[in-house]
Amino acid sequence: MSEEVKNPITEKIESTKGGHFYKEIMKDFRIKESLHGCLNCGTCVANCPAAAFYDYSPREVCQMMIEGDEETIEEYMKSKIWNCAQCFSCKYRCPKENSAADIVMTMREIAVREGLAAEALAGYTRIAKLVLTRGNQLAPDMLSPDAFPDWGPRMIELSSKKMEMREELFKGFPGMNVVDRAWAAEDFTIYEMQRIWEESGALEKVGTVFPFLVDIVQDDMEDKKEEMEAKIEAKKAKLAAAGK
Amino acid sequence: MKTVLVIGGGVTGLKASHELAEMGYNVSLVEKQDYLGGQVAKHKYYKLAPDMRLVSEVLDPVIKNVESNSNIKVHKHSTITALSGNAPEFKVKIKNSKGESEETFGAIVVATGFEHFDPTVKQEYGYSRFKDVVTNAEVEELLNPNGPTKGELKRPSDGKIPKKVAIFQCVGSRDKQVGNPYCCRVGCVVSTKQAIEIKEKYPDTEVYVYYMDMRMFGRGWEELYGKAMEEYEVIFTRGRGAEVTLKNQQLSLRAEETIMDRPIQHSVDMIILAAGQAPGDGTIEAAKILGIKQNEYGYLAPKDDFLSPNESSKAGIFIAGADKGPLDVENCIVEGAAVAAKVASSLK
Amino acid sequence: MSYEINDVKTAINHGKGMSYHVHDIRAEMKRLEEEGEIKIGHIIGPYKEEEVMYGIKKKIPLDMHYQHKSCGQCANLPGVPRSNFFYRDKLGIKYYNDMQQTSCTAWNYHASGLGNLVQLGAVAARNWHRAYEEGYNFTIHCVTSFGNYLEMRHLLVGNKELRDEVKKILAKLGRELVIPEEIVHDSEIAYALRDKILANADPKRLEGIKGLVGVEHYGCHFFKQVSDDIIGGKRPIVVGGLASTLGVQMEEYSKWFMCCGFGFRHILVNREFTRSAQNIKLKAIKEEVNPDMILVNCTGCGTTFDKTQWIQKAVGEDYHYPVIFYSQLAALALGAHPFKEAGLNFHVTPVEPLLDKMGISYN
The missing domain is CATH 3.40.50.11810 (Rossmann fold)
Known part of the structure; x- marks a missing residue:
């Protein structure tokens, strides 16, 4: 049930409790571990790197989830949650063992699902694609100097020599000398990863932000499906035999 | 049987022993240290809130009443090691440096008290690493004219009088991280008292108290709090001390000014940690030997908090004072008297 | 200020009467193992015990290391995994550099909110199972993977609902839920091997x-x-x-x-x-x-x-x-x-x- 709180004199609505976002967040099972009331002591804010630079407060995150004011929650869902650096300093030192960082994580998940994250995830296409098609999150190739101007001129120099440098470093370590991904995860492994994303509903969620990525992944899976499923069946049989 | 064993020679045990002796019981008082007065004597507490009365005015008569009473036998430097038998015939082994002896008692009073919380585990405060981070108990000693600095608040690192002092409330209390979610019940008034003492002695020193709530529920406590703000200009900031760092020999603290919604950093010369109370080793040891129930924090659990507050889970064994939970000196004395009455009625 | 390791090693012993707070996940894992709810990937070969919070002993495996690599290290700082292999070679420690390992995907998760807990849990459990089926102790190069796997262990042990979802997915892959007895970061191993x-x-x-x-x-x-x-x-x-x-x-x-x-x-x-x-x-x-x-x-x-x-x-x-x-x-x-x-x-x-x-x- 939604609940309105009015200013007793002007009778203007001051806050609305129990709106849509509030309910969605409270449904997540992590909330009961992340929020146990709040002493308003400020230990979290004192240690928070995001609070030092942004209009963001882990204490406010806890308080707003206790008060449930939809307007404040919406403001966070739309932008402020992306300020958190996920360093968990708030969780580490909270005397009530709350975790604003975990609440923020829950909210980020819901923001993606609810289609509020397009702007925040604008720079994420390549990483999401890499995870879903290569099985790991980073590749030496991604570190093009124009994408990382902060990293200075030496980075440009290293970037141009990376192939021979890696070859020298990883002599005798098959699978490590690659530049289009972090290491050469096998096709079967990538397929298993894709299955997990599909089965867990995570792939569908990716579709809310990067619809084309879902097509790429599904095509990729389809191409190798027969061979891979046969491998999985063999694994299942082996597991069943071991169980007996 | 008109013999009673009292374990613990702090204010509670002293008061209980005296009252029982006055009623004609033979009391054996066992104290593990070689002095009486418990934590009050150990840390040379100087003044008592809210009246700023000298501790000696209270403690000296309480000790004298025990030492001058012929019905009380004081065993200093002694501990109990074993219990057998049941009420009203307990056989207890008492050990001292000379050896062990067994005595029989009609009832036992456990008044083993508390120990100050050791803030070393709150690593972020730097206690025991940064010399000028001290506990409230250590400040009592510093402020006492009979203490190591003859009453001067000389900071440990260089012996200088600090110009800026910060006091952190709730150290080891109201803190699930260290397993103590309870309130220490004395930190607020003790810090307020110490802030006033510091301001009285050194009017130029600034004193800041970092707190969550000032819990001034005792007799005259709220008035003392008002006095600290109005007459002594102690600055109370609503935000819990979060971190202490040492940079180029300068202490610096971090907190949130929660009323203003902003994180703050503050350089100070000395930090006093209002360390709360924890059940002492003596309390835990006594519970084990006597086989009486403890609560989830290790304090002794009364048979019924409302109806039998001074009875332990075992018939004939009574409990009183700060071994049941955090308590101030004034109420420890009340507890000592209360348990004496209960023992007397049970041995009648 | 300079310091000695023993000076800062302060928060281990919790002191007096604090049984209220002490919680060792290992006891809960043991109970679940006995009930047949999970399997535990027990430590293989020699180990060294090191103290963690509350004086609980953590077993650090000293041999047979499954090397859970880090995406960021392999891509940006490849000298780190190479050094991890190097010190093992020098000390005669057997390790397994697996090309069937996936990323833990936690960096992506914390940054973007893409993915969900079932997905993170299933990815974690799949990598754990890789170490188990190859007969190695699970060890981790990356700190975010380490934090994530500690968290996933905590959530999977504590929540039957999540556990069941993850087990369902694992079954479809021909795998099972085998939680490592210890979640160990490589720097903890190097510390245990310092002498x-x-x-x-x-x-x-x-x-x-x-x-x-x-x-x-x-x-x-x-x-x-x-x-x-x-x-x-x-x-x-x-x-x-x-x-x-x-x-x-x-x-x-x-x-x-x-x-x-x-x-x-x-x-x-x-x-x-x-x-x-x-x-x-x-x-x-x-x-x-x-x-x-x-x-x-x-x-x-x-x-x-x-x-x-x-x-x-x-x-x-x-x-x-x-x-x-x-x-x-x-x-x-x-x-x-x-x-x-x-x-x-x-x-x-x-x-x-x-x-x-x-x-x-x-x-």
Whole structure:
């Protein structure tokens, strides 16, 4: 049930409790571990790197989830949650063992699902694609100097020599000398990863932000499906035999 | 049987022993240290809130009443090691440096008290690493004219009088991280008292108290709090001390000014940690030997908090004072008297 | 200020009457194993016990290491996995570099909110199962993977609902839920092996390391995300402990606790945050210590410290603190070639002056 709180004199609505976002967040099972009331002591804010630079407060995150004011929650869902650096300093030192960082994580998940994250995830296409098609999150190739101007001129120099440098470093370590991904995860492994994303509903969620990525992944899976499923069946049989 | 064993020679045990002796019981008082007065004597507490009365005015008569009473036998430097038998015939082994002896008692009073919380585990405060981070108990000693600095608040690192002092409330209390979610019940008034003492002695020193709530529920406590703000200009900031760092020999603290919604950093010369109370080793040891129930924090659990507050889970064994939970000196004395009455009625 | 490892190792023993709080997940795992709810991947071969929070003993496996690699290390700082392999080769420790390992995907998750807990849990359990089916102990290179796997273990042990969902997916892959007996970060292993590393070290190299001044920075996901299961209690000691054993003079600076500014997403899309946080950290390091190197154990922090010192020129600062991983230091001590075997040439902040000071040739 939604609940309105009015200013007793002007009778203007001051806050609305129990709106849509509030309910969605409270449904997540992590909330009961992340929020146990709040002493308003400020230990979290004192240690928070995001609070030092942004209009963001882990204490406010806890308080707003206790008060449930939809307007404040919406403001966070739309932008402020992306300020958190996920360093968990708030969780580490909270005397009530709350975790604003975990609440923020829950909210980020819901923001993606609810289609509020397009702007925040604008720079994420390549990483999401890499995870879903290569099985790991980073590749030496991604570190093009124009994408990382902060990293200075030496980075440009290293970037141009990376192939021979890696070859020298990883002599005798098959699978490590690659530049289009972090290491050469096998096709079967990538397929298993894709299955997990599909089965867990995570792939569908990716579709809310990067619809084309879902097509790429599904095509990729389809191409190798027969061979891979046969491998999985063999694994299942082996597991069943071991169980007996 | 008109013999009673009292374990613990702090204010509670002293008061209980005296009252029982006055009623004609033979009391054996066992104290593990070689002095009486418990934590009050150990840390040379100087003044008592809210009246700023000298501790000696209270403690000296309480000790004298025990030492001058012929019905009380004081065993200093002694501990109990074993219990057998049941009420009203307990056989207890008492050990001292000379050896062990067994005595029989009609009832036992456990008044083993508390120990100050050791803030070393709150690593972020730097206690025991940064010399000028001290506990409230250590400040009592510093402020006492009979203490190591003859009453001067000389900071440990260089012996200088600090110009800026910060006091952190709730150290080891109201803190699930260290397993103590309870309130220490004395930190607020003790810090307020110490802030006033510091301001009285050194009017130029600034004193800041970092707190969550000032819990001034005792007799005259709220008035003392008002006095600290109005007459002594102690600055109370609503935000819990979060971190202490040492940079180029300068202490610096971090907190949130929660009323203003902003994180703050503050350089100070000395930090006093209002360390709360924890059940002492003596309390835990006594519970084990006597086989009486403890609560989830290790304090002794009364048979019924409302109806039998001074009875332990075992018939004939009574409990009183700060071994049941955090308590101030004034109420420890009340507890000592209360348990004496209960023992007397049970041995009648 | 300089410090001894035993001085900071403070928060372990919880002291008096605090049974209320002590919670050892191992007991709960054992119960679930007995009920047939989960399997436990028990430690294989020798192990060393090290104290974590509340004095609980954590078993650190000393052999048969499944190497759960780090995406960020393999891509940005490949000298780190190479050094991890190197010190094992030198000490005769058997390890398994698996090409069937996937990323834990936690960096992506924390940065973007893509993915969900079932997906993270299933990915974790699939990698755990890889170590189990190959007969190795699960060990982790990356701090974010480490924090994530500690968290996943906590959630999977504590929530039947999540466990059932994950088990359902694992069954479809022909796998089962096998939770490792211990979730161990590679820096904890290097710490547990510190005396062995010292004993096998090249005396000439030790001569070069001796007296170097170091500061340490730990990844937040190493000790803040799940803080009761790392060696040393709440204050991490493994990197400083290893380094001081090898002769480095460790110094503490006031901002040691603060986040490096990586922020998972900030280093990519909110760089002004990364720059500002780095500025605060580096300024404190310079003013208070001015060390020979910054020692790290975390992929993200190592990347941030190494790559973004250069941009501090924008605020008129010129920092040149080499960023060295614990395992690179161990590899150097054990005689590794600084470039060909410790991969220090991949670092953006120049390491050459440090190598010169240590008397190690690199050409």
